[in-house]
Amino acid sequence: MTTLPASTQLAGWRHIYSGKVRDLYTPADGSAAHLLVVASNRVSAFDHVLEPPIPGKGALLTALSNWWFSRIDLANHLVADAAEAPAVPDEVADRAMLTRKLEMHPIECVVRGALTGSGFAEYQRTGAVCGIELPEGLSDGDLLDEPIYTPAYKAPLGEHDENITFERSVELVGAEVASALRDASLQIFTAARELAAARGVVLADTKFEFGRDPGTGELVLADEVLTSDSSRYWDASVYHDTTLPRKDRLASFDKQIVRNWLSEHWDGAGEPPVLPEAIVAQTYERYRELYVRLTGGEPPYSPVAV
Structure with a gap:
């Protein structure tokens, strides 16, 4: 088993899984009613996790999910009363969801x-x-x-x-x-x-x-x-501006900037190159812009890169 970096260890929680961009935890005491879902700042493209991560991305996406959950008329997995669950550690509080296990x-x-x-x-x-x-x-x-x-x-x-x-x-x-x-x-x-x-x-x-x-x-x-x-x-x-090229009209509020840069600077062989600071900043800004457009407020920002 690959040794997990220290940053995946959280007091009161046991790490059980890491995907490309998220980490899952169960209570360290063995209780099975809850999960902690932590959105990292990692960014992936073409089946590779890239370096460096996008600072603030995890907090922003978690906040956007929570905003939508509060507006959807259907039961969701968020735990309203966290009294019986371990405390969510401060270092991941802005990018973690305490959920019921389903x-x-x-x-x-x-x-x-x-x-x-x-x-x-x-x-x-x-x-x-x-x-x-x-x-x-x-x-x-x-x-x-x-x-x-x-x-x-x-x-x-x-x-x-x-x-x-x-x-x-x-x-x-x-x-x-x-x-x-x-x-x-x-x-x-x-x-x-x-x-x-x-x-x-x-x-x-x-x-x-x-x-x-x-x-x-x-x-x-x-x-x-x-x-x-x-x-x-x-x-x-x-x-709706039909005078623009189709690729510009369909520019999405996501990591397409990363995909485009990789396509131009990497042939798919070996490890992908490190993302330039400008691409990292532009990608975060694209995520941030959508959050502001939808919610009308500024997103939380976490400088921790995980």
């Missing part, structure tokens, strides 16, 4: 309000996305008349998620759960898209994850929600 559904609930990314690539090949037939002649970035639900199977660690049809999701989790996941995802997306539009932002697509409360059987919204890392947002004024 039985997670193996479905990534993707909703698309626009045709772009992997969905557009599939449409070009087949005329459909995850089995949903779409009109002919659509272009990259076109908004859809109605959002579509295009689930994915969450593959085992180390493998890539697989786009699936709704019918396949029924086979995986049963008709009742599959329908509940679809309906909740479309409901949340529709409301979020309207709120974003009122703030001059296009919500193009997003992904949700849900779990089951083992005690009540309740469907619970989990993970991050409607952040720059889980969603694609466009500046509405730029998107």
